[in-house]
Amino acid sequence: MSSKTVLITGTSSGIGLATAVAAAQSGWHVVATMRDTTKATALLAAAEQAGVSVDVRALDVTDPASVAECLAGLDRLDALVNNAGAGHLGTLEQESLDDVRAVMEVNFFGVLTVTKAALPLLRVSKGRVVTVTSVGGVVGQPFNEAYCAAKFAVEGFMESLAPVAATVGVAISVVEPGAVASEFVSNVGVIDAVIEQAGPYAPALTAYLAHTSGVFANAQTPQDVAGQLVEVLAAERPAFRVLTSDAARAFAGVKLADLDGAVVQGLTGSWIA
Template sequence: MSSQPVVLITGTSSGIGLAVAVAAARAGWRSVATMRDTARAARLVEAAEAAGVVDRVEVRQLDVTDAKQVADCLGAVVADHGRLDAVINNAGAGHLGTVELEPVEAIRSVMEVNFFGVVQVSRAAMPHLRASGGRLITVTSVGGVVGQPFNEAYCAAKFAVEGFMEALAPVAATVGVGVSVVEPGAVASDFVANVGVDPEAALAAAGPYAAALGAYLARTRSQFANAAQSPDEAAQRIVEALTADKPAFRLQTSGSARQFVGLKLADLDGAAVQTVTGGWVG
């Protein structure tokens, strides 16, 4: 059995997941850093070496949309280390589009990665976390609280994750498992680039939505250029949820994220949110 607590993290090839894997190792955890394509592990290994924790980070292959892989991976971790103390659901993919202009299959694909992937990992993890009295932490987004223009499918998936975890938390607590969600705002990482949108092509295909999309893209570029926090800053809040005696159910990674989420949670009739997000497209 490992003498260190063991945390499995999904989606660690870049961005927040990479930073969390290193930060957790620095906090004394054994980081099992999973990713769909382990050929992309070089950046993580380099970061772990630079932080002096490469001996506490191990890379494993995991596609969260593959139920068998999920079960096999978590089972192998427990077999190898004798324990699993925490799981951090971080894997996900951004998406830009609006319902009139894209097939339903594209929306289903977003749900598969961002929602059902979380469900599958959480389901497989629960027996092991029950045994350890562990923690289940999920990285959602401010987009899991506030619906945002041209992010319909992505926000739907993140809303689903937030509702799933909010409902699971009191049930999991009865068997000794703590559940938290962590909500980043804008983070300077590869996440936006990985959405894979060519702005000019998107605008050319947007038809009656071109003006609104142009306004949204301009606002988003400005937000990420001027107000984004670093992945390391976001990771520190996630590690707080991992290590605190009694972490909150819902945490944000920055002051701007707290302010944005707070707008929604205090907005009983929806008018405040619609005023803000309406300004992004008009």
């Protein structure tokens, strides 16, 4: 597999960092991207400890020029892992529409920008796109309106794209973690300040945060999710939808009966066969 290349976005911490290291350990040539490469210290240390190397490059998913420059530097690409994202906590009355647009820009349009740029290379290699979404892309959650909207959009876009991409040999998968113990959660914002600004929504927000603290007490590790992402990368015929834990399957199962996406893919794929 040493000749196969995977590009992973958002690798400075969390799932992205763990996936970059795990993929390199599995024999992939890993192009590990992040907006600010000065934040690559933790990744490089983890790679060194694991006895592997990764190719760190700058890529800002919200900047088409940055994406184009990064992809232009690749001779080939066999897989793309869309992992970069940003959390957001808030409710509509208490935030601006610009706040919502910013969440969509990173979590939705950023995914589309990178995927669009990668598809010509992936058609040549008959490769695959693996996008890290969330159970929040299946079940809407209180005070996560903008974040869930972005993840719902990613899920719908990829589910619609998958049968089209399959006609040119590119496989599409979404990977849906539940709670993951990573820096992603701490990056959502200063919680106390959010509560202070919640006004009439403060009691509901306080209750929600109490609930989520219990959920995250039993969170998956980034390494566990990374291991499953590497399995998707290696699978001969990867499932469209992969839920990464029993808790995630149970939660999404409230809404999804078709857990691996096979029924929907068979239906929509038949429309263009």
